[in-house]
Amino acid sequence: MVTLIPRDALSDPGNDLLLRTSxxxxxxxxxxxxxxxxxxxxxxxxxxxxxxxxxTVPMMxxxxxxxxxxxxxxxxxxxxxxxxxxxxxxxxxIETILRExxxxxxxxxxxxxxxLALLTNLEWYQGRPGAFASRNFQDSHLHALLLGPDGLEHxxxxxxxxxxxxxxxxxxxxxxxxxxxxxPLSPGEFRLxxxxxxxxxxxxxxxxxxxxxFAMRCTSRSLLTLWCSAEDIxx
Numbered sequence: 001m002v003t004l005i006p007r008d009a010l011s012d013p014g015n016d017l018l019l020r021t022s023x024x025x026x027x028x029x030x031x032x033x034x035x036x037x038x039x040x041x042x043x044x045x046x047x048x049x050x051x052x053x054x055x056t057v058p059m060m061x062x063x064x065x066x067x068x069x070x071x072x073x074x075x076x077x078x079x080x081x082x083x084x085x086x087x088x089x090x091x092x093x094i095e096t097i098l099r100e101x102x103x104x105x106x107x108x109x110x111x112x113x114x115x116l117a118l119l120t121n122l123e124w125y126q127g128r129p130g131a132f133a134s135r136n137f138q139d140s141h142l143h144a145l146l147l148g149p150d151g152l153e154h155x156x157x158x159x160x161x162x163x164x165x166x167x168x169x170x171x172x173x174x175x176x177x178x179x180x181x182x183x184p185l186s187p188g189e190f191r192l193x194x195x196x197x198x199x200x201x202x203x204x205x206x207x208x209x210x211x212x213x214f215a216m217r218c219t220s221r222s223l224l225t226l227w228c229s230a231e232d233i234x235x
Contacts (some may be wrong), residue, residue, distance in 0.1 A: 016177040017127050040117040047111035061181045061207035076155030083123040090142050093222040097186045130172025140166035160228040170217040178229040182206040188223035191215040
């Protein structure tokens with residue numbers, strides 16, 4: 001069963017369902033401009049940069065990733081204070097995925113370890129529904145922004161986020177506003193642009209161009225993915 005939304009809703013890149021809408025931003029946490037990044041966030045970003053600039057990464061993913069890494073030389077406003085308490089089974093699923101990660105490069109291990117350390121500092125939110133979402137979607141997904149508007153590091157030019165889907169969940173079809181790079185942290189399936197479904201997991205880096213259609217889904221295991229985009233990159 002799916003939630004049916006008019007297909008023409010896909011045509012508007014403003015309906016980017018990974019991004020938090022301005023009306024949904026209700027964080028009351030204070031921001032400290034000029035403060036240094038927390039060590040766990042800095043190490044997460046360094047590992048992220050190493051992964052998306054690796055030799056084996058597809059050209060366009062590396063191109064977009066390189067521009068984002070360059071923007072990270074500047075630090076935004078660091079959010080301070082604890083986020084609203086949230087007790088959700090998907091948070092435990094995220095911990096399990098990150099703790100059970102084995103093998104892979106040292107950059108992936110650094111990324112997983114520091115994401116674990118950051119989990120309690122992230123402010124989690126649920127997005128809007130959309131075309132062809134699974135019936136369980138609304139209660140079986142969470143997003144959090146490491147960098148971006150009202151993220152752990154508040155800034156308007158870059159978004160780096162985490163999205164988790166519970167078992168047997170399909171993320172809605174939509175057109176994303178900006179070019180985006182995805183780093184799956186657990187196995188899942190992705191639909192990028194006009195292509196069919198693609199299986200991907202840890203160690204792979206995916207790219208989808210601006211205004212391209214996007215969807216993702218998983219079966220018996222939750223899907224966790226890290227994603228990034230920048231407002232001034234449309235290629």
